[in-house]
Amino acid sequence: MHVGGGRSRRVARLSVGSLLLVAALSACSRAEVEDKLRFGWPRGITEQAQRVRELWTWSTVAALIVGAFVWGLIFWAAIVYRRRGGELPRQTKYNLPIETLYTVVPFLIVAVLFYYTVITQTKVTDLRTPVDATVSVTAFKWNWRFDYDDRKDPATNASVYTIGSSNEVPIVVVPENKNVRFAVNSNDVIHSFWVPETLFKRDVFPAATKNQTNVWQMRPEVRGSFVGRCAELCGTYHSQMNFEMRVVSDSDYQRYLDALARFGNGDLDRQAKALAAIGQPTRATTTHPFETDRELRAPSEPQQQTTQD
Numbered sequence: 001m002h003v004g005g006g007r008s009r010r011v012a013r014l015s016v017g018s019l020l021l022v023a024a025l026s027a028c029s030r031a032e033v034e035d036k037l038r039f040g041w042p043r044g045i046t047e048q049a050q051r052v053r054e055l056w057t058w059s060t061v062a063a064l065i066v067g068a069f070v071w072g073l074i075f076w077a078a079i080v081y082r083r084r085g086g087e088l089p090r091q092t093k094y095n096l097p098i099e100t101l102y103t104v105v106p107f108l109i110v111a112v113l114f115y116y117t118v119i120t121q122t123k124v125t126d127l128r129t130p131v132d133a134t135v136s137v138t139a140f141k142w143n144w145r146f147d148y149d150d151r152k153d154p155a156t157n158a159s160v161y162t163i164g165s166s167n168e169v170p171i172v173v174v175p176e177n178k179n180v181r182f183a184v185n186s187n188d189v190i191h192s193f194w195v196p197e198t199l200f201k202r203d204v205f206p207a208a209t210k211n212q213t214n215v216w217q218m219r220p221e222v223r224g225s226f227v228g229r230c231a232e233l234c235g236t237y238h239s240q241m242n243f244e245m246r247v248v249s250d251s252d253y254q255r256y257l258d259a260l261a262r263f264g265n266g267d268l269d270r271q272a273k274a275l276a277a278i279g280q281p282t283r284a285t286t287t288h289p290f291e292t293d294r295e296l297r298a299p300s301e302p303q304q305q306t307t308q309d
Contacts, residue, residue, distance in 0.1 A: 037061075042196050045222040045247065048124045049199040055120045056199075059113060066109065124200065125216055132178035133253065139184065139191035139204045139230065142237040146172040151257040153265045160260040162271040169284035170243045171271060172228070174220055175253035181217045192232035195245050197222075201231050220247045227286035240290035252278040 037057045044053050081089040136147040136159070147161040164170030174180045184193050184204040194201035198218055205212050230241035248256070259274035267273065272282035 041199065044199050045197045045220055045224070045226065046200075047219040047221060048217075049197070051120050051123055052199040055116060058116070062109065062113065125213075127181075127215065127217060129179050129217060129219075131181045131217065132250075133175055134181045134183070135172060135174065137172070137182055137184040137193055137204070138187060139193065139241075140187035141189065141235050142230075142241040144170040144172075144228075144241070144243045146170060148257055148260065151261050153261055155264050155266070158265065160257065160265060160270075162260070162274075164243065164289075165268075167289050168271065169287055169289055171246050171275070171284055172243060173246045173248060173253060173256050173275075173280075175250040176220055176223050176247050178250055178253075179217055179219050181215060183215045185214060189234050190232050191230045191234050191241070193228070194231035195226050195228045197226045203232060223247045223249070225281075225285045237290075242287040244284040244286050246275075246280065248278065248280065252280075256280075 038053060039057065039060050041053055041056055044050050083089065134149040136149055138145040138147070143164045145161055145163040147159045149159050151160050152158065153160050162170060162172075182193070182202075184202060186204045186206045188206065190206070191204040192201050193204055200216075200218070202214075202216055203212070205214070224247055226245045226247070228243040228245050230238060232238075234241065255278050256274050259277040260270055263270040263273050275282045
C-alpha cells in the first residue's frame, strides 16, 4: 500500500511538471521559440540559411537527447550498482543484446543525421532555380572585387564592378527576395567568402573551375547591411580582409547598377556615388578599413626626433 502511494505521487508530480512545461511553451510565440532553438547561431537572412538552421537545431536536439540518456545511465549505474559493504556488485560481460544495442543505435543515429545533412546540402547548393542577378567575386590579398555581370559600362562594354581601397571597404549590393548567383575566384591563394548571417561560406580557390565548384546561389530575405569576411587564413592581413553585403529592394538594386554604369569603371569613387544615388550610406556600416601601412619606419626618424628634443 505504501509502495502504491509513492508511485501515485510520482506520477502526479510528473503530470503536473508536463502540464507546466506545455503551458510555458504555449506562452511563447513561434518567433520566440525559433529564437531559442537557434542555440547561439546568427539569425539567418536567406532562404537557404533557414534550412541550415533547422538542420543545426534538430542535430543539437538529438545530441541533447542522447546526452541526457547517457547521463541518466551513468547516474543510474552509479547509484544502483554502488558498492554495499564488502560485497561487489554482480559483474556482467559478454552481454550480446546490450552490445548489439549500443552498436546498432549509434549507427541509426548517424545514418539519420547523414540523410538530413545530404538533403539540406542538396537544397542549399541547388543551382536549378532561375537566376535574377549574378555577381562575380574575385578575391586577392587582401581585398575583394565584385563584378555585376548583368550591367555593362557603356565606355568599355565590360561588366561594372566595385573594389575596395585603403580607405573604402568593398560593398556588394544584392536585391531582396531575388535569387542571386555568385561565381567566385581567387587571383593568388585560397580565400573564403563568408557572411555569418547567411549561415554559409564557400572557399575561393585559384582556378576554381578546374577542380572545385565555384558557383552557388542564395535568396536574401532581410534588408540591411551585413559584415562579410575572409574565413580562410590567407596571409599577413587576413584578419583585415573584410567586406559588406548590402541587401536592398530590387528597384534600388537596378538603380544602383544604372548608377555604376553611368559613372563608369574609370571613376574611382563610383561605389560611394552609386550608393548615394539610391539613398544608402556611402561607406560600410558593419566594418571599417584597417591600417595596412606596410612600410617600415626609417631607423633615422626616431633618432632625429630625440636629437631635436
